[in-house]
Amino acid sequence: MSFNFKIYQQEFTKLARVYQLEPIDLHIFESIPSTNQKIWSLIDLENPLPIAVIALQQTAGKGQWGRTWQSSLGGLYLSVALNVKLPLDESFHLIMTSAWGIANILRIYNIPVSLKWPNDLILENRKLGGIKIETRTRTENIKYAVIGVGLNWNNPVPELGINLQSYWHKQQQQSITYLEQLTAITISGILFGYQHYLEIGSQKMLANYKKLLTSMGQEVTVNNCPGIVTGVTDKGELKVRLRSSGASTELSLSPGQISLGYPQ
């Protein structure tokens, strides 16, 4: 398996024109432990940003909450590094802009992706992909952001996952032909998401993100109390309204305090 740079470049050039994106260097690897890890070493070597790295497979792909991300041939394993200036407590803004940017652009390609709080990409109630953000700070601000994305293209997926080839097989039509195009589309989604966030601000971006959330209105249980998801705060906490004997309490929960299942 190899990566045809020309196909990638054609798609990226097209999208860069539409979304007015800045140029970005793409580094391509056959097999490495992790694209997130690799991109940090390129940052340390003072490569100018933004920069992107993909690998055809990863041997130690990093998932959320310290999990490993299975990364066999056929999937998209991508990291994009950006220079940012964000207060430390606004790292959620990187999640929402990237998740929204990627989902928004995939929807334009007729793939009705939605989002599961905080950073899962969902298709037909299954996990199509995930995002892992890593940051480095300088004087109270986030200075470097690495946005790592794993997207299921043609790779085997776990029980609650879905890949694009099986989705298209059922739909009997395919809107993206090559992994190289999906790479260009995903990079463009990340760049456009961040650019758009800088233009419209965090409140409007949060509203955009919430429109794509499957989790809104979902029933949940917190400490044996039934509740309903009512929103997400600007800091990325999940808002849950608990109902108990007539009274209702509003809670804001961090990802460590609650994990949402997949909608049925």
Ligand code: BTN
């Ligand atoms: C999740 O657990 O949902 C997030 C998974 C993110 C995986 C991607 S694959 C490319 C990039 N490099 C990594 O090591 N992890 C991210």
